[in-house]
Amino acid sequence: MIPIRYNLRSLAVRKTTTIATGLGVALVVYVFASALMLAEGIRRTLTTSGSPNAAMVMRKGSDNELSSVVETPTMSLLLAAPGVKREVSLPLGAGEIVAVNAMEKIGANGISNVQLRGVTDVSLKLRPEFKIVEGKAPSPGSDEVLVGERIRGRFRGLEIGQTFELKKNRHAKVVGVFSAGGSSYESEVWVDLEVLRTVFRREGVVSSVHVLLDSPASFDAFRAVVEQDKRLGLLAMREVEYFEKQSEGTSKLLSGLGSIIAFFFAIGAMIGAMITMYAAVANRQREIGTLRALGFPRWSILFSFLLESVSLAIMGGLVGVIPSLLMGFVKISMMNFASWSEIVFEFRPTPEILIGSVVLSGFVGLIGGFFPAVRAARVSAVTAMRA
Structure with a gap:
C-alpha cells in the first residue's frame, strides 16, 4: 500500500491546481447545502405552525x-x-x-x-x-x-x-x-x-x-x-398535516432548483478534478514508474490516485460547508404558492444536510478521479522510467 503522506505531499506541491479544484468543489457543496437548508427552513417553519393536539376544519x-x-x-x-x-x-x-x-x-x-x-x-x-x-x-x-x-x-x-x-x-x-x-x-x-x-x-x-x-x-x-x-361538505384534518401539505410545493421547488444548479456545478467540478488528476499523471510518469519498480501493484496505484482525488474533493467540500453554515443567520421572504402571500423563512442547517453535502463532494472526487487513476495504473514501468 502506497503511504497516504505521498498523496498529501503531491497535493501540497501542486498548490495552484489543488486550490482551484478544491474551490470548485466547495462552490458545489455551498450551493447544494444552501438549497437544502432553505427547503428545510420552509418545511420547519410551516410544520411548526401546527400542533399535534389541534385540528382544523375547512370546506371540502x-x-x-x-x-x-x-x-x-x-x-x-x-x-x-x-x-x-x-x-x-x-x-x-x-x-x-x-x-x-x-x-x-x-x-x-x-x-x-x-x-x-x-x-x-x-x-x-x-x-x-x-x-x-x-x-x-x-x-x-x-x-x-x-x-x-x-x-x-x-x-x-x-x-x-x-x-x-x-x-x-x-x-x-x-x-x-x-x-x-x-x-x-x-x-x-x-x-x-x-x-x-x-x-x-x-x-x-x-x-x-x-x-x-x-x-x-x-x-x-x-x-x-x-x-x-x-x-x-366539510373536511377535518390535523393542523400538522395541513401545514405539511402547505410546505410541499415550495420546498420541492427550491430543492429541485438547488439540485439542478448543484448538478451542473458538480459536472464542472468533476471535469476540473479530472483535468487536475490527468495533469498529475502526466507530470508524475517517473514517480509512477518508480513505484511500479519498487513492487507496488497496479491496484495500489489506482487506489492511491483515487484516494488523492477524493481527499482533494472532501477538503473542498469541508471548505464549502463552512460558509453554508453562516446562511443559518440569513432570513429571506418569498411567496408561498399555497397561500399566495409573503412568508419569511430562514436557512436551517441539519447534521444530515451537512454530512450529505460532504458525501457529495467525495462522490465528485471519486468520479472525477476514476479515469485518471485507471490511466495511472496502466502506465508501464519501463515506459515510465524512460519518460
Missing part, C-alpha cells in the same frame, strides 16, 4: 384557508363534537378568517401579498407558543392589529405606531409585535375577527375553524362527527 375541496368558506352556524356543531377540549365548560375552538392585502415592500420596488388573519381571544389560547414581544394587545373591536415579528418592518406600515390600509379608506394601526415559536404565523398580521369580517364583507362565514383536542387520539372521533353529514 379547498387547498388552503384562503379558498375555504365555513358557515358560522355550523360552528356550534363543530365545537360540540367529541374530543374538543374544554376550559370551564367552554370549548376551545374558534372560527378564523384569512385574507390577503397587497402592500409595498421596503427596500424593493414591488408589491406583495401579506396574509391577514381575523382572530378572537380564543384563537390566542389555541396557540400556546403565542407571545407578545413588544407593544400591547389590540383592543377588542378596534382597528388595532398585531404584526408577526418575522414580517415586521419588511412592508410599509408594519412597525409599531404605523398605519396601513386594510382596504380603501379603512386604516389599521400596529400596536404590538408577536412571536409564535418560529412558525408561519409570524409572517401574518392579526386583526380582530369582526373587523376583518366587516372590511372584507365575510358576514356569516369564516375561512376555517380551529379546535384544541383532548389528545391526538381524539382526532378520529372528532373527524367522524365533522364528516358524517355529507350536506355540510
Whole structure:
C-alpha cells in the first residue's frame, strides 16, 4: 500500500491546481447545502405552525384557508363534537378568517401579498407558543392589529405606531409585535375577527375553524362527527398535516432548483478534478514508474490516485460547508404558492444536510478521479522510467 503522506505531499506541491479544484468543489457543496437548508427552513417553519393536539376544519375541496368558506352556524356543531377540549365548560375552538392585502415592500420596488388573519381571544389560547414581544394587545373591536415579528418592518406600515390600509379608506394601526415559536404565523398580521369580517364583507362565514383536542387520539372521533353529514361538505384534518401539505410545493421547488444548479456545478467540478488528476499523471510518469519498480501493484496505484482525488474533493467540500453554515443567520421572504402571500423563512442547517453535502463532494472526487487513476495504473514501468 502506497503511504497516504505521498498523496498529501503531491497535493501540497501542486498548490495552484489543488486550490482551484478544491474551490470548485466547495462552490458545489455551498450551493447544494444552501438549497437544502432553505427547503428545510420552509418545511420547519410551516410544520411548526401546527400542533399535534389541534385540528382544523375547512370546506371540502379547498387547498388552503384562503379558498375555504365555513358557515358560522355550523360552528356550534363543530365545537360540540367529541374530543374538543374544554376550559370551564367552554370549548376551545374558534372560527378564523384569512385574507390577503397587497402592500409595498421596503427596500424593493414591488408589491406583495401579506396574509391577514381575523382572530378572537380564543384563537390566542389555541396557540400556546403565542407571545407578545413588544407593544400591547389590540383592543377588542378596534382597528388595532398585531404584526408577526418575522414580517415586521419588511412592508410599509408594519412597525409599531404605523398605519396601513386594510382596504380603501379603512386604516389599521400596529400596536404590538408577536412571536409564535418560529412558525408561519409570524409572517401574518392579526386583526380582530369582526373587523376583518366587516372590511372584507365575510358576514356569516369564516375561512376555517380551529379546535384544541383532548389528545391526538381524539382526532378520529372528532373527524367522524365533522364528516358524517355529507350536506355540510366539510373536511377535518390535523393542523400538522395541513401545514405539511402547505410546505410541499415550495420546498420541492427550491430543492429541485438547488439540485439542478448543484448538478451542473458538480459536472464542472468533476471535469476540473479530472483535468487536475490527468495533469498529475502526466507530470508524475517517473514517480509512477518508480513505484511500479519498487513492487507496488497496479491496484495500489489506482487506489492511491483515487484516494488523492477524493481527499482533494472532501477538503473542498469541508471548505464549502463552512460558509453554508453562516446562511443559518440569513432570513429571506418569498411567496408561498399555497397561500399566495409573503412568508419569511430562514436557512436551517441539519447534521444530515451537512454530512450529505460532504458525501457529495467525495462522490465528485471519486468520479472525477476514476479515469485518471485507471490511466495511472496502466502506465508501464519501463515506459515510465524512460519518460
